[in-house]
Amino acid sequence: MRAPLSWLGQYCKPGMDARSLAERLSMTGTEVERVTHVGAESADGFVLGRVVSAEAHPNADRLRVCSVDVGAEEAATIVCGAPNVAAGQTVAVALPGAVMADGMKLGTAKLRGVESSGMILSESEMELGEGSDGIAVLDFAARAEPGTPLQGVLPISEPVLELEITPNRPDCLGLYGIAREVHAITEADLADPPWSTDADAAGEDHIDDYASVRIDVPELCPRFAVRAFADVEIAPSPLWLKARLIAAGQRPINNVVDITNYVMLLTGQPLHSFDLDRVPEGEVIVRTAAPGERLTTLDDVERTLDAETVVVADRDRSTSIAGIMGGQISEVSPTTTRVLLEAATWDGTNILRTSNLLALRSEASTRFEKQLHPDLTIRALRVASRLLVELCGARLVPGTIDVDARSERFRSFEVTVRHARIGSLLGMEISPEQVQAYLTRLGFTVAAGGNDADESSTTVAVPPDRHFDVTREVDLIEEVARIHGLDEHLPANLPQRGSAVGRLGRHDALLRRAEDLLRDAGLDEAITWSFVDPSGAGGLPHSGAPVNVHNPLSVEQSAMRTHLIGGLLGAARHNLARGAERVALFESGRVYLATHALRGGGILGGHIAGIRPSP
CATH class of the missing domain: 3.30.930.10 (Bira Bifunctional Protein; Domain 2)
Structure with missing residues (x-):
């Protein structure tokens, strides 16, 4: 899991550099394998600029001489060869002295007799995309003052934490889960969850007019929820979204697909988008594949399925391998105008088996095989719905189809921890107030009446994110111990065991x-x-x-x-x-x-x- 520091800072700012944070996370149980860097080594010399004028170069047909306001007393003269540069644009500028991502240090240079003081940057020059046929126009930053450091608008120099997430912690396969972990270990403020607000639906129609869902294997698909969107405009994603995806190791494709990947990285819950016009009558069926059934996945490989593989299908054929990869037949394309957005929960063991059988792993299967909780589905739909409306001009059709098997294994529960047991197991005293504070910061909720009158124990409700990880008293003690700081507070000597003496048999x-x-x-x-x-x-x-x-x-x-x-x-x-x-x-x-x-x-x-x- 790659966590770009600027994205992480949107939800929790720990007030320490990347390497210090990495060490602190590793010492508290969330191992950071390495700290890498995306983009330029330093953000110095990169600023926002506003193009005042763009005139033809006197000695070159394909060059333009631009006057760019970079926040200095005088506008900078920059020679630019991009065909799309024009007056009034807000652009990214590298000033003389700035060091580019490839290590090149910029200086003042003469181009066909005109002195150029800097460079107006394209996406590829900032390593924020592959487009290099023109400069990057930052319309979303049009209100910012010229000369504003570019790092505050785009992560031109981005430290990235690469975390080695253990199988019992799928919550940390979402960036907000990592932010909660940072909040717990540093006490830095944690922003509200990104799913705390939802998009507003509009229109007199209802999702039932567009789609239906049938689950034939509820034991393998505990929950399946969909929303419909109309008037969708497929386009490249904005630069800020591309930058976050690239830093997190994802390749931008288009705004709809990028939103589903972005939400997965943020919440830990994978999503899948269908072109609704390519799903006959909007009928969605979740079933197991017929022995030998074939499906061409998004990576352009035809795959042969067996009778235990779960698929999402329409009335005619399978359209995706559940929890692993979508199929070409219903993928979102440049002509898509209506989208069916799915968030589902799958049986983790079945996903792992199918992934191994097909030798096919994906970011989605990596999460689903660790068994996600059904409550995560609606969270992800809320975040994605808001982004689809904001970035794709989409209209959210009223209503959500939500088929929930309400399996007993996902029922919420509480766990009680005895404070005396914490001391006897760890060999260090932790006050009841500290215990409750640590668990609250980790997302646990102290149950009503969960504190005994003599404060001998605390009872907490386990959040969906930790449903399969924290099930016993000793699990809560482990959580308390690592947040309290085993490296700082664990006694150097082993606790005494009275008359018990170890010896060889x-x-x-x-x-x-x-x-x-x-x-x-x-x-x-x-x-x-x-x-x-x-x-x-x-x-x-x-x-x-x-x-x-x-x-x-x-x-x-x-x-x-x-x-x-x-x-x-x-x-x-x-x-x-x-x-x-x-x-x-x-x-x-x-x-x-x-x-x-x-x-x-x-x-x-x-x-x-x-x-x-x-x-």
Whole structure:
């Protein structure tokens, strides 16, 4: 998960640089793998400008001599070759001294006899897109004053956190979830959720006039919600949206598709958009595929499905692989004017299975396979609806089709944590007030009457984002501990256990003694591969049929060893062949037998498994 710092700062500003924040997140359980950079190394020298005039160059037909207000006493003269430059435009300007993303430092230069002091930038020069046939016109920043630092309008120099999200934390596969985590560990203010407001519907019609939904497999599709939009105008996304997608690792396509990707990155809930005119009668059916059914996905690959693959279909054919990738037949195109927007919940295990079967992973499947909660669907629809109305000129058709199976496994619940248990488990005292503050910042809600009169425990309602992660008292204690700061407050000494004393069992003590004796006798300890050739290890046959590995490193290492001597012989042969004068080796390790396991005490206790008799 890539989290651009400027986008993250829209919801929570921690007041620290990217590397300090990365270290703090990693120390509290949200690992940041690396901090990367998108765009120029520094935003210095990049400002907003307003084109005052654009005249023909006296010595070149394709160049224009522009007078650009950059907030200085005098307008800057900039020679520009873009065909779309015109007076009155608000533009991005790199002044002399600015260092471009490719490392080039700008200076004052003469172009065909006219001195040029800077550069009016295109999208590609700012690394915010692929369009390079003209300058970027920043209409959305028209009210800003010339000379305003460009970084405040566009992330021309963007630090990006690359997070390694564990499977139990799909909430952090959404940027707002990461912002909540930053809020919890720094106490910086957290902005209202982006789904707190919805778009206004308009018109006398209703979504039932346009679409219908039938779920044939509610156990595999716990919730499926759709909204319809009319009068949609397909166009390139605005620069701010492109910039955020690129920094987050996504390629901009068009405004509708970009909005669905943007909302997925923001909320953690994937969406899918259909061209409503390419869905016969607007009839949507969620079912399993027929054995051998074929579908061409958006990556232009025809895929063969099996009977356990869930698809979204119309009355005639499947149109997308549920939770993984859409199909070409109903994709949004430049001619689309009506959009059906879907937000659904899928069975995570089924999505993982299908993804592996088809060798097809996507940003959507990465999230769905971790099992999302059905409550996230409407959140994402609200955010996307507002953006479709604002950026695509769309009209939100009144009504939402929301088919919810209300599965018991998604029912909300509460968890109680005993404050005495926190102290006994962690070895450090945390006050009830701190416990409640930490959990509240993480999105948990202290239940009504959730505090005992003697403050011996606290009961909280678990939010949908953490439904499958926090289910027990010890899970809440872990949350409290990491926010409190294990690196800062965890005692250096282990808690005392009274009269309990650790010691080796008889088998381990004998094994340790045998290893010590062999080392004292001058032998070197070897560690050899547990994976061996199924035909025999070191030229010796296996002790019975070996256990084969399902996903081996190689054919020569596709079975588990049944004895140690083969590996030792191989190590000795390897050393002698390279001139070693003396080889004396021993190994202490496990073997893997298809028969019953060793009885208590192991070999040193006189108990041996396998087909060979005991000595």
